Each structure stands twice: as C-alpha cells, then as structure tokens.
Amino acid sequence: MTNDEVLAEFRAAGALLEGHFVLTSGLHSPRYLQCARVLMDPARAARLCAVLAQKVKAKIGGRIDLVASPAMGGVVVGYEMARQLGVPSIFFERVEGKLSLRRGFTIDKGARVLMVEDIVTTGLSSRECIAGIHEEGGETVGAACLIDRSxxxxxxxxxxxxxASVEIPTYPADELPPDLAALPAVKPGSRGLK
Structure with a gap:
C-alpha cells in the first residue's frame, strides 16, 4: 500500500482535515489526520492494520508477545494490530501526568512488546509509552503507527x-505563517477537544 493509497483511505473516511489545528504536542498545523474516523470502520481498520502487521513482521523478524499503546489515540489501532498479530493488547493511560498501566494490565518481565500508535508527530507519547514498557519489565522490539507525520x-x-510517512508542517504558536494565523485554531485531539 503506497502513501497515496493510505491517504486516499483517510480522505474517503473524512479524516484528512484542512484548517488551523493545535496538535497534542502544542504545535500548530494546517492539516490534521483524524485516525478515529478511519478506524471507526472495522473493515477499513482491519485492511490497513493487516498491511501494517506485515511490515512489522518483516522489520522485526522475531516473536512479538504483546502490543502496548498510549491512550487514547493508540487504543483502537493497538487492539487491531494485536488481533492481526495474534497477541494480547494493553494500553497505558495518563495518570497524574504520566502514562501508566491500569485496569489490571501487566507486562511479564522480558516480554517482547510492540508499541503501537495511531499517528507519530514528535514521538513524545510514543517515547513515554516505550519508557513505561521498560519500567514494567518489557522489551520494546519495535514501534508501529498508521501515519508517521514527521x-x-x-x-x-x-x-x-x-x-505511510508524510511530512506535514508544524509550527510553534509564536511562529505561525500569516495564512495559518488568520484562521481560528481548533484542538481536535484527545487531550482537549474544542
């Protein structure tokens, strides 16, 4: 599946948005990829994740025991990736500012864990989740996402x-281009819907 084919899936789902968006990272962008819209169709989610699972298997080449994702954006894609790989899925939730396991989730010491996200922009949430995997005693064998927007x-x-890998520009709030600054900012992500 090519980048263009993946982005066509996002467009078909109404998930590639244009405007002025404040990302979870705090950066501003003229485009937003709303993975929840893509993943709301189980057939589309299965189709996309089947292709991604094949990429992961080829890259890692070894056993995967568990998929772990950061909530909220990674939960659905993490579950579907785990289903495609035939392993359990867990997710980390933000508790007092830190990604932590709850709901009785655990990681066996030495478990080979794949960290799965929906979108990677700066990698902050992904790195936090990977740190949590290590703190719990797991070994992160790789990471996967639907879109690497970096x-x-x-x-x-x-x-x-x-x-798919695409480069969508992002800007700090004090360095917005005039055309972006002229548009009202919307924060559509999971850490603050506006």
Whole structure:
C-alpha cells in the first residue's frame, strides 16, 4: 500500500482535515489526520492494520508477545494490530501526568512488546509509552503507527514501521505563517477537544 493509497483511505473516511489545528504536542498545523474516523470502520481498520502487521513482521523478524499503546489515540489501532498479530493488547493511560498501566494490565518481565500508535508527530507519547514498557519489565522490539507525520524525523529510540510517512508542517504558536494565523485554531485531539 503506497502513501497515496493510505491517504486516499483517510480522505474517503473524512479524516484528512484542512484548517488551523493545535496538535497534542502544542504545535500548530494546517492539516490534521483524524485516525478515529478511519478506524471507526472495522473493515477499513482491519485492511490497513493487516498491511501494517506485515511490515512489522518483516522489520522485526522475531516473536512479538504483546502490543502496548498510549491512550487514547493508540487504543483502537493497538487492539487491531494485536488481533492481526495474534497477541494480547494493553494500553497505558495518563495518570497524574504520566502514562501508566491500569485496569489490571501487566507486562511479564522480558516480554517482547510492540508499541503501537495511531499517528507519530514528535514521538513524545510514543517515547513515554516505550519508557513505561521498560519500567514494567518489557522489551520494546519495535514501534508501529498508521501515519508517521514527521516524515521519518521523529526518533523513538526503536525501529518505527509506518503504514505511510508524510511530512506535514508544524509550527510553534509564536511562529505561525500569516495564512495559518488568520484562521481560528481548533484542538481536535484527545487531550482537549474544542
């Protein structure tokens, strides 16, 4: 599946938005990829994650015991990736500012864990989740996401398999281009819906 084919899936789902968006990272962008819209169709989610699972298997080449994702954005894609790989799925939730396991989730010491996200922009949530995996005694064998919107620039400290890689510009709030600054900002992510 090519980048264009993946983005066509996002467009078909109404998930590639244009405007002025404040991302979870606090950066501003003229485009937003709303993975929840893509993943709300189980057939589309299965189709996309099947291709991503094949990429992950080829890249990692070894056993995967568990999929772990950061909530909220990674929960559905993490579950579907785990289903495709035939392993359990868990997720980390933000508790007092830190990603932590709850709901009785645990990671066996030495478990080979794949960290799965929906979108990687700066990699902050992914790195936090990977740190949590290590704190719980797991070994992160790789990371996967539907879209790497950093264009390959985000460093997660582990190999990243992305279904598509695109570079969408992001800007700090005090460095907005005039055309973006002229639009009202919307924060559509899971850490503050506006």
């Amino acid at each position: 264009g390959g620039k985000a460093d997660l400290g582990t190999p990243l398999s992305a279904l």
